[in-house]
Amino acid sequence: MAGNFKVLTEDHQFQTELTQAGAKLVVADFTSARCGPCQRIAPLFAEMAGRFPNAVFLKIDVNQCTVAAASQGVTATPTFIFYRNKTKLVSLQGADAEALEARIRQHYGDGAEEEIEDSGVPGHxxxxxxxxxxxxxxxxxxxxxxxxxxxxxxxxxxxxxxxxxxxxxxxxxxxxxxxxxxxxxxxxxxxxxxxxxxxxxxxxxxxxxxxxxxxxxxxxxxxxxxxxxxxxxxxxxxxxxxxxxxxxxxxxxxxxxxxxxxxxxxxxVQTTKMADFKRVAGKKGESH
Incomplete structure (x- = not known):
């Protein structure tokens, strides 16, 4: 497992990880053990961590970290939220691996050696x-x-x-x-x-x-x-x-x-696209 991939099991870990990541891109997977689509995309999410070593990948079970999930407005699983400097950039809902990788590449920068400074300006x-x-x-x-x-x-x-x-x-x-x-x-x-x-x-x-x-x-x-x-x-x-x-x-x-x-x-610019917020159909009881 890549060193930049972390599984969070307690609410307080979420803000700690965002703080420690600093200016690095953070990709948080708000997931559920009871969600079929979540389990199908989980190994692909972990594999992406190895291909984007200058980002931090967090796997957060919404049933274990209820406060963190609620504070980020998570209403369905899987939901992927992107951050830098503790600032939310964008979110993507649904188990679409191709869309997820495209969004990671968009926010990751030119490569693993990209030098990114802390802005020093809260919220930016x-x-x-x-x-x-x-x-x-x-x-x-x-x-x-x-x-x-x-x-x-x-x-x-x-x-x-x-x-x-x-x-x-x-x-x-x-x-x-x-x-x-x-x-x-x-x-x-x-x-x-x-x-x-x-x-x-x-x-x-x-x-x-x-x-x-x-x-x-x-x-x-x-x-x-x-x-x-x-x-x-x-x-x-x-x-x-x-x-x-x-x-x-x-x-x-x-x-x-x-x-x-x-x-x-x-x-x-925060834009809402319906494609970003689609529910992935699954069997009864799979979705959070």
């Missing part, structure tokens, strides 16, 4: 697992220090090439809500003015970015470049499929701009 997460890197683009990035180096705090940095300006086009694999940013950079050549655009059909050019009205324009102080949370206009950013950050200038008019870390904080 680091959105890096929801960034579709193949759909991202950065204009005027240096070949030696590309955009991807700024998406983790591993020591690299993004640097502009021919002048101080940058355009970062960031595509998400699902609709998200943007709550805030965290930007780190040197006090001399870190970014100063950032214009934020959303849901552009393609990467905008520098002339457009300079002249168009942005959803929000941010002026960063050197202190904020130490990693302070920068609030965004949350009410205007409730259904975002891509965002564009135009870095207009830097702190001291240096020749190039550097960003050592960029964190986008928010949450997935």
């Amino acid at each position: 997460i680091d959105l890096i697992p929801m960034i579709s890197k193949a759909g991202c683009e950065c204009l005027n990035e240096s070949d030696d220090h590309p955009f991807t180096e700024a998406l983790s705090s591993g020591g690299g940095y993004l640097e502009s090439d021919t002048d101080e300006q940058l355009i970062l086009y960031i595509s998400f694999n699902q609709a998200v809500k943007l709550h805030s940013l965290r930007v780190k950079g040197p006090e001399d050549c870190g970014p100063k003015t950032i214009k934020l655009f959303i849901n552009q059909p393609h990467t905008i050019d520098f002339d457009t970015a300079e002249n168009a009205n942005a959803v929000q324009e941010i002026t960063l102080s050197p202190k904020e470049l130490e990693g302070e949370v920068i609030p965004l206009k949350y009410v205007k950013l409730q259904n975002v499929i891509n965002c564009t950050l135009f870095v207009k200038d830097n702190q001291t008019e240096a020749d190039t701009t550097q960003i050592s870390y960029l964190q986008i904080i928010g949450s997935p």
Whole structure:
């Protein structure tokens, strides 16, 4: 059995596991020993834990952990609920292994080595697992220090090439809500003015970015470049499929701009689809 697969038998274990998981994806299977569909998908769920080692898989019997199940709104079994930073992302009801794996892949990120930071903002997460890197683009990035180096705090940095300006086009694999940013950079050549655009059909050019009205324009102080949370206009950013950050200038008019870390904080848009909440028919007495 994979080390990231755990069977919970007491209510208090649930919140403990969510806390200990931190920014890792948690997939909780609310199940019942009396539910036939639950028992059929159980070995597949355990097998998935071995294929997604950077996630935590919890098997929770609703008859043993009644408080945990009730607190999460579980009304039928099996119900799979996904979490990061103790934040509920989405739920899926029914013993559909194909749909379950697809949802895991959607929220898991690019792979087992994905570096995911704690957002530090209650109720919101680091959105890096929801960034579709193949759909991202950065204009005027240096070949030696590309955009991807700024998406983790591993020591690299993004640097502009021919002048101080940058355009970062960031595509998400699902609709998200943007709550805030965290930007780190040197006090001399870190970014100063950032214009934020959303849901552009393609990467905008520098002339457009300079002249168009942005959803929000941010002026960063050197202190904020130490990693302070920068609030965004949350009410205007409730259904975002891509965002564009135009870095207009830097702190001291240096020749190039550097960003050592960029964190986008928010949450997935909670959408209810009837397919996600179907009951799986079974024999009488099988379902919880």
